[in-house]
Amino acid sequence: MWNSRKSVTLSIALLYICAVVLLTACFFAPFVIRHLTRADWAYTFGLLIFYICVGIAFIAIVLLHRLLHNIRHGQVFVSQNTCLLRYISWCCFAVCILTLAGGFAFYSLFLVCAAAGFMGMILRVVKNILSTATDLKAENELTI
Numbered sequence: 001m002w003n004s005r006k007s008v009t010l011s012i013a014l015l016y017i018c019a020v021v022l023l024t025a026c027f028f029a030p031f032v033i034r035h036l037t038r039a040d041w042a043y044t045f046g047l048l049i050f051y052i053c054v055g056i057a058f059i060a061i062v063l064l065h066r067l068l069h070n071i072r073h074g075q076v077f078v079s080q081n082t083c084l085l086r087y088i089s090w091c092c093f094a095v096c097i098l099t100l101a102g103g104f105a106f107y108s109l110f111l112v113c114a115a116a117g118f119m120g121m122i123l124r125v126v127k128n129i130l131s132t133a134t135d136l137k138a139e140n141e142l143t144i
Contacts, residue, residue, distance in 0.1 A: 026054055036106065042106075049098050053099065085130060089121075090120075093120040096117040099116060
């Protein structure tokens with residue numbers, strides 16, 4: 001029977017798969033970006049944007065892992081989760097800004113910019129909902 005514990009385990013497994021895909025992409029990025037452009041400045045700029053975004057993505061993966069770890073241990077409505085969601089949304093907005101700048105060299109990055117910005121906004125809404133729920137839980141615990 002499917003339950004929330006199995007769902008969290010699946011999410012963690014998918015997180016590890018994403019990390020492996022990112023590491024693999026780091027290896028192939030120079031070849032792909034070289035194929036997309038012949039200009040040396042665009043190649044260097046594209047690699048710089050890509051590797052900075054990968055670093056931010058790994059930070060987000062670590063933060064997501066911490067969030068899933070808290071959920072697995074029954075710590076859902078805690079302020080640490082609100083902070084984790086806030087930091088993950090900032091990671092999305094950072095990627096949004098970087099890919100906006102990179103979009104002028106590689107037009108397809110404008111799509112990544114839009115997706116990262118939209119995901120950052122969704123995470124901010126979820127963070128606000130979780131923050132309100134955490135406050136309500138704390139208030140209910142103080143009620144006799």
